[in-house]
Amino acid sequence: MLEPSPVSCDPEAGGRPVEEVDWLLYNADWVVTCDSEMTAIAKGAVAIGSDRLVAVGATEDLKPRYRGRRSLDLAGHLIMPGLVNTHTHAAMSCFRGIGDDLPLDRWLNEVVFPAERSVVAPEMVYWGTQLSCVEMLGNGVTTFCDGYFFEESAARAVRDSGMRAVLGQGILDYPTPDHAEPATARSRAESFLASFPEGDGRIRPSLFCHAPYTCGPDTLRWVKDLCRELGILFQVHLSETEWEVRTIEEVYGRRPVLHLDALGLLDQGTLAAHAVWVNGEEARLLAERKVGVSHNVASNMKLASGVAPLPALLEAGVTVGLGTDGCASNNGLDLFREMDLTAKLHKVTRLDPMVCPAGTVLKLATAAGAATLGWEGEIGSLETGKKADLIALDINQPHLVPMYDPVSHLVYAARGSDVRYAWVNGRLLLERGNFTGVDAARAVAEVNRVALKAMKS
Numbered sequence: 001m002l003e004p005s006p007v008s009c010d011p012e013a014g015g016r017p018v019e020e021v022d023w024l025l026y027n028a029d030w031v032v033t034c035d036s037e038m039t040a041i042a043k044g045a046v047a048i049g050s051d052r053l054v055a056v057g058a059t060e061d062l063k064p065r066y067r068g069r070r071s072l073d074l075a076g077h078l079i080m081p082g083l084v085n086t087h088t089h090a091a092m093s094c095f096r097g098i099g100d101d102l103p104l105d106r107w108l109n110e111v112v113f114p115a116e117r118s119v120v121a122p123e124m125v126y127w128g129t130q131l132s133c134v135e136m137l138g139n140g141v142t143t144f145c146d147g148y149f150f151e152e153s154a155a156r157a158v159r160d161s162g163m164r165a166v167l168g169q170g171i172l173d174y175p176t177p178d179h180a181e182p183a184t185a186r187s188r189a190e191s192f193l194a195s196f197p198e199g200d201g202r203i204r205p206s207l208f209c210h211a212p213y214t215c216g217p218d219t220l221r222w223v224k225d226l227c228r229e230l231g232i233l234f235q236v237h238l239s240e241t242e243w244e245v246r247t248i249e250e251v252y253g254r255r256p257v258l259h260l261d262a263l264g265l266l267d268q269g270t271l272a273a274h275a276v277w278v279n280g281e282e283a284r285l286l287a288e289r290k291v292g293v294s295h296n297v298a299s300n301m302k303l304a305s306g307v308a309p310l311p312a313l314l315e316a317g318v319t320v321g322l323g324t325d326g327c328a329s330n331n332g333l334d335l336f337r338e339m340d341l342t343a344k345l346h347k348v349t350r351l352d353p354m355v356c357p358a359g360t361v362l363k364l365a366t367a368a369g370a371a372t373l374g375w376e377g378e379i380g381s382l383e384t385g386k387k388a389d390l391i392a393l394d395i396n397q398p399h400l401v402p403m404y405d406p407v408s409h410l411v412y413a414a415r416g417s418d419v420r421y422a423w424v425n426g427r428l429l430l431e432r433g434n435f436t437g438v439d440a441a442r443a444v445a446e447v448n449r450v451a452l453k454a455m456k457s
């Protein structure tokens with residue numbers, strides 16, 4: 001709900017009514033709204049009341065109408081919605097750089113799964129997630145979608161960070177770091193959901209089946225049924241590698257997307273990460289069932305999983321967002337880099353420079369990403385009434401001038417390190433590059449302490 005704001009007539013505003021708001025950001029060189037028209041406003045302004053956007057428009061229109069309890073002259077800056085990272089495993093920042101240069105099956109079975117079994121614990125998940133929150137926020141990500149173990153600890157870290165997130169408890173038909181007995185995984189899922197913190201709606205619970213090759217049909221079915229019953233997001237890695245397609249075909253006689261469809265798993269409440277090895281029939285089915293897809297270009301390139309058919313998925317009408325995947329397969333959480341890679345990889349793959357234009361890619365990282373999480377009504381674009389999740393980049397820098405087209409620059413020239421301000425739910429979390437709510441130095445120190453000690457022991 002919008003807080004009622006006092007209205008007065010300010011003589012300096014020529015007697016027009018002036019509404020008091022919490023924040024008035026004005027004089028921004030550009031406000032890129034990421035609305036359906038990808039509207040960019042020169043000399044733009046944004047008014048924030050409580051946790052929502054009260055107005056978005058030209059400075060000359062908004063400044064006489066709103067008085068900010070706090071106001072900020074953002075000349076030399078570009079304002080845009082906070083980016084949405086639709087797939088990550090935040091606590092895996094503790095594993096940044098382990099198992100580099102291996103294919104997915106060896107990376108998982110020889111490095112990641114053994115490391116997780118031996119060292120993942122609540123404290124590691126808390127600090128690993130906290131560090132990822134710091135890294136993402138500092139690079140302009142205000143919302144992320146997570147899947148991991150001890151997800152209650154991730155929830156505490158996200159709550160402490162002030163960010164917005166969907167947090168999925170990981171489920172496999174194998175012993176996991178937080179649940180030794182797969183046969184009773186349902187009780188683990190239910191205990192996670194029961195303990196989920198009530199709050200201001202910034203954090204939503206989810207369940208995350210690792211993949212069709214680590215979760216059998218019964219597991220996939222009960223997890224999806226529970227998600228449907230509770231109206232929460234069902235996440236799954238899907239068709240990530242050619243090996244997965246061969247394996248699922250051998251065991252179930254169908255390709256992975258068709259396998260999940262036969263189990264009744266595909267609908268708007270399902271988010272499929274990767275979708276690399278998807279053919280035309282599967283792309284059409286994903287579109288028809290309204291399944292969201294998270295495109296993880298850097299992870300797919302690093303693990304040499306393949307090139308997802310992004311242009312074909314978009315042509316088929318699939319809702320696609322961008323994801324970084326976890327830090328062990330990327331090895332960072334900068335969505336500006338993902339945008340640049342996404343645009344360029346698909347151009348060179350199709351030998352067509354007109355594929356994946358900047359406006360399309362920027363939409364994937366913002367409004368479309370929000371839609372894959374079922375959050376499009378509240379975040380992903382700067383429009384009156386939406387949640388105040390926004391960032392401001394310093395654009396007075398050598399690599400960003402001149403700026404003829406702000407949308408193009410955001411995809412091909414901007415870097416995460418250009419982000420100087422971030423608000424989530426109307427709360428300022430990053431101010432001139434400094435974190436206001438979280439101790440970034442402590443997160444760095446604690447991950448060094450917890451992760452390095454555990455990996456050496």
Ligand SMILES: [Zn+2]
Pocket residue numbers: 087088089237273325326
């Ligand atoms: Zn993943």
